[in-house]
Amino acid sequence: MHILITGGTGLIGSALCQHLRRQSHSVTVLTRRPREGAEGLKYICALEDCTAPVDMVVNLAGANLAQRRWSVAYKAEIRRSRVELTHRLVAWMRGNEKPPRRLITASAIGYYGTSERASFDESCPVGAGFAATLCQDWEAAAATARDAGVEVVALRLGVVMAAQGSALQKMTQSFKFGVESWLGTGEQWLSWIHLEDAVRVIYFVMAQEAPEAVYNAVAPVPLRHREFAREVGKSSKSLLRLPVPGFVAEALAGEMARELLLSGQRVVPANLERSAFQFNYPTMATALENLLERPAA
Numbered sequence: 001m002h003i004l005i006t007g008g009t010g011l012i013g014s015a016l017c018q019h020l021r022r023q024s025h026s027v028t029v030l031t032r033r034p035r036e037g038a039e040g041l042k043y044i045c046a047l048e049d050c051t052a053p054v055d056m057v058v059n060l061a062g063a064n065l066a067q068r069r070w071s072v073a074y075k076a077e078i079r080r081s082r083v084e085l086t087h088r089l090v091a092w093m094r095g096n097e098k099p100p101r102r103l104i105t106a107s108a109i110g111y112y113g114t115s116e117r118a119s120f121d122e123s124c125p126v127g128a129g130f131a132a133t134l135c136q137d138w139e140a141a142a143a144t145a146r147d148a149g150v151e152v153v154a155l156r157l158g159v160v161m162a163a164q165g166s167a168l169q170k171m172t173q174s175f176k177f178g179v180e181s182w183l184g185t186g187e188q189w190l191s192w193i194h195l196e197d198a199v200r201v202i203y204f205v206m207a208q209e210a211p212e213a214v215y216n217a218v219a220p221v222p223l224r225h226r227e228f229a230r231e232v233g234k235s236s237k238s239l240l241r242l243p244v245p246g247f248v249a250e251a252l253a254g255e256m257a258r259e260l261l262l263s264g265q266r267v268v269p270a271n272l273e274r275s276a277f278q279f280n281y282p283t284m285a286t287a288l289e290n291l292l293e294r295p296a297a
Contacts, residue, residue: 186226
């Protein structure tokens with residue numbers, strides 16, 4: 001197939017490009033900066049530069065929600081990079097003589113809002129907060145492609161864990177100094193997915209004849225932040241257990257800290273499990289065994 005990817009130079013996008021090329025697919029990546037391509041891989045800076053027919057589109061573009069404090073300006077940038085870009089992408093798809101067969105668009109588990117008690121599957125309604133509204137509008141923008149006969153699938157991604165360039169590095173910094181730590185109470189839920197499984201989910205959805213409209217792209221076993229710290233502690237020589245008070249994180253990052261760092265949601269991949277998708281890393285223990293360096297004996 002010929003697959004167009006937005007956000008193809010990010011964490012998931014880069015790994016997906018490698019996977020698709022190994023499967024002998026042709027990949028075109030929409031990027032803001034010119035790059036040198038390779039066999040089976042082309043970079044473009046404008047949608048109009050994609051002239052060959054496209055079979056599928058994977059929409060992964062978007063500014064990092066957890067990168068900085070949510071100022072008014074940064075919120076606007078986040079929306080532009082997701083909602084407005086998706087509208088432009090759909091308009092381009094509609095303008096093609098033969099639109100792509102399927103659009104797989106990223107979303108996030110922030111769609112459900114936050115809760116310490118509830119469990120969320122794909123049938124649950126949208127929650128409250130900036131992230132929830134953003135995800136709802138993001139998915140709605142992608143859904144308009146159905147008017148052009150395009151199948152649309154939304155992937156509500158959890159926190160993606162990878163050896164490099166992911167949230168895992170920030171969440172485990174203190175462990176390098178022998179301190180096992182967590183933010184706030186540590187009771188907030190962490191719904192996550194290994195990078196390798198995130199790529200496999202996308203490829204799995206590509207192969208489905210009749211995919212669901214939404215998939216929660218999360219591992220089947222979420223855990224609380226304190227439990228996550230304990231799992232990381234098993235792979236490091238921690239000398240001290242010390243929480244980071246919530247007010248410190250909130251003072252530094254404000255609303256972003258309240259929604260993303262000090263709160264969470266327990267999300268389950270019900271549609272993937274019903275589709276018999278098999279996770280390579282179903283638990284945090286198996287993921288960390290793959291991602292973290294083991295301490296010397």
